[in-house]
Amino acid sequence: MRLVIVSGRSGSGKSTALAVLEDSGFYCIDNLPAGMLPELAERVLLDAELLRPQVAVSIDARNLPSQLKRFPALLDELRQRNIQCDVLYLDADNATLLKRFSETRRRHPLTDEHRSLAEAIHEEIALLGPIADLADLKIDTTGLNLYQLRDSIRLRLLEKPEPGTAFLIESFGFKRGMPVDADLVFDVRCLPNPYWKAELREYNGLEQPIRDYMAAQSEVEEMFNDLNHYLSKWLPRFAASNRAYVTVAIGCTGGKHRSVYLAERIGQALRTPLRNVQIRHRDLS
Template identity: 80%
Template structure:
């Protein structure tokens, strides 16, 4: 049995996550009372006719007392030898405010005495026990619906076997650093193809940029240093039973240097580790 627990603040994309999982064969339950988690796992484990792929949403609509018990409930589920991943989605406060304003939906925590902004803020504290135990966190601030779907498929469904799933992700600092990154490398000190007119419109995936960066000594030194660090320490992350690890490589715009290095690092790491994925957050810009 594979159980995915989806959580996050309201407006962060939980419904989209459940839709993606349902489209890919999961039996999905929205707004499950947290106290029913162990019983649900038990039923699915011992009833042959029931689905072996299950996803449930647990969020701020639960009673606070149930959310506080989440750590012990999760332990009970995993004690039954259930493969269980906890996904937590979030976005910055300004983005969540904008999403609620555009959809005119009511936030589950708003009252006559609690404004939308206060409800969004308070929700983080309420979900604290889940945040602390999340195996995978995805920041949806800069993701549209289609990008979120692609990200969920990449991280949750493109995991061929149990073990740590590694993601090497390029990004541009001008759009902010990924809050879900475990390791961040800043490569803005390297020669920038953007300032070469003939290369500006290409990306780090295109041969002219690849050739230019491959010829730069500083770029090769940076690559070797980062690869040496990751080759040594990522296996130790895996040995500590981490389900997901994100390595973020950042340059100014996220189009050239970070893309080139992420591709090279991902290719090299695939020879050392079982499950390595590469994603370019800002390449569609």
């Protein structure tokens, strides 16, 4: 049995996450009382019609605070029964959540005559802390649109090829903000920039003209060797510590040339010593 527990502050994208999982064959339940997790797992395991059951549940601030405080013990109980559990936690910055509620005109579940929307959004941090602290995968949806969030969930949760630590090698551009959910961040803006070559500017790091240019630069080769050596040595230590997801972010100015070239090359190189390696280019659009 595989169980995905989706949580996060209101407006962070939980409904989208459940929709993606449902489209992928998961039986989805929204707003499940946390205390019912063991009973749900028992019923699913006893159902002979489900040979490879996949269930996703949303647990959020609509739960009673006493139920949310029990979450760590409930999760431990599930895992002791050898149930594969992934805890996905979605979040966004306060300004983005306020904007989303203003645009949709939805009522926040914690607002009342004594609590404003801003106060309710802030209060969720403490309420959902027991879940956030145990999340296997956190996705910051601040800068993501609907389609980007769907793609991110598919890549991280659904395209994970086998059990074990899933490593994501991600390129990005600093001008669009650093990915806050990255575990390791490397800045490669010190390398020669193809952007300043007029004949190369319109290509990206996946295309042959940029690959040829980067491969000819001695500093690039030195950076690749150093990063590849470091990651080949230390990423297996993350796997040994039972981490479910690890994100390595490589950034340049715009996220189009240098970071894309290195992320792609390093990701391909790491697929030899590591099993679950995914590559994503955040700003290549």
